[in-house]
Amino acid sequence: AQSVSQHNHHVILSEAASLELGCNYSYGGTVNLFWYVQYPGQHLQLLLKYFSGDPLVKGIKGFEAEFIKSKFSFNLRKPSVQWSDTAEYFCAVTAYNFNKFYFGSGTKLNVKP
Amino acid sequence: GAVVSQHPSRVICKSGTSVKIECRSLDFQATTMFWYRQFPKQSLMLMATSNEGSKATYEQGVEKDKFLINHASLTLSTLTVTSAHPEDSSFYICSVAQNTGELFFGEGSRLTVL
Numbered sequence: 001a002q003s004v005s006q007h008n009h010h011v012i013l014s015e016a017a018s019l020e021l022g023c024n025y026s027y028g029g030t031v032n033l034f035w036y037v038q039y040p041g042q043h044l045q046l047l048l049k050y051f052s053g054d055p056l057v058k059g060i061k062g063f064e065a066e067f068i069k070s071k072f073s074f075n076l077r078k079p080s081v082q083w084s085d086t087a088e089y090f091c092a093v094t095a096y097n098f099n100k101f102y103f104g105s106g107t108k109l110n111v112k113p
Numbered sequence: 114g115a116v117v118s119q120h121p122s123r124v125i126c127k128s129g130t131s132v133k134i135e136c137r138s139l140d141f142q143a144t145t146m147f148w149y150r151q152f153p154k155q156s157l158m159l160m161a162t163s164n165e166g167s168k169a170t171y172e173q174g175v176e177k178d179k180f181l182i183n184h185a186s187l188t189l190s191t192l193t194v195t196s197a198h199p200e201d202s203s204f205y206i207c208s209v210a211q212n213t214g215e216l217f218f219g220e221g222s223r224l225t226v227l
Contacts (some may be wrong), residue, residue: 004156044157044206044218051214057212090156095213101147101208101216105156 002091006104013081015110021076023065023091023109033074034092034101035065044090050074061085083113116140117209119219126197127227134192134222136207142187143209147179147216151204163190163207197226 005024013019023030035047048059055067065076074091091104116139136146144165149157161182162170169182178199181193181214194201206221 034216036216036218043220044208044216046215049215092216099158100162101210102159103149103157 004091004104006089006091008094009105010108010110012110012112013022013059016080017081017111019076019078019081019085019105019109021091021109023074023076023104025074025091025093025102027093027095028053030092032094033065033067035059035063035074035076036090036092036103037087038090038106039087040046042055046087047076058065080087081109083111086111117203117217117219119205120206121221121222122220123223125227127152128198129196131193131195132197134188134194134205134207134224136192136219138188141189141209141211141217144187145210146184146190147208147210148182148190149206149208151206151221157206160192160205162214174175185206194224197224199226203225204206 019041031041033050038044039059048057050057050067050110052075058064063078065074067074088106088108090106092101099109120135127177146163149162150160151157159172162177163182163184163186165184168206171177184190202225204221207219208216210216
């Protein structure tokens, strides 16, 4: 079965600091990769996704993620975080046919103003 | 993107009763919907895949008789928690996958079983 690991459960940063959240998955076949964000009191929203092509994917609000196939990783990055980035971030994986989505345990990010 | 609505957003029930949660895809005909359960400080756990006009596909360890799923139309899937117990208290979230591969989520339904 597929699994998704997010190693950082809780991250605290000051504004303007750089962010990198780790995501590793276990699945031998072709995968599609996603990062979702859940702002306080809101439902999950898509940040960015990778299907194929350039492994460096740019998403909304200045976020980007890099797919490294050899490492089974899809880490999320942002050069300079803002207080408004305070949220919980979930990495998700699905097989090529989008049959099922599997989520990591989430990383709660607190950005101090 | 697809708009997904869940109802109710919060429900409190007594132990032993059944609770139905509705998930509607408001602007997209969804042949497939996914039901997730989220425990505090944990990930979304896929419970089942709801298929329009056929039986749901349950994940390993999820009791199909406990969590009844019905997907009677292209815009509505329901999850019924039967004979609820306090350990069923959780946050239940449905989602719809568009053919772009993106998942759209409902607002979630928080169930509290007393």
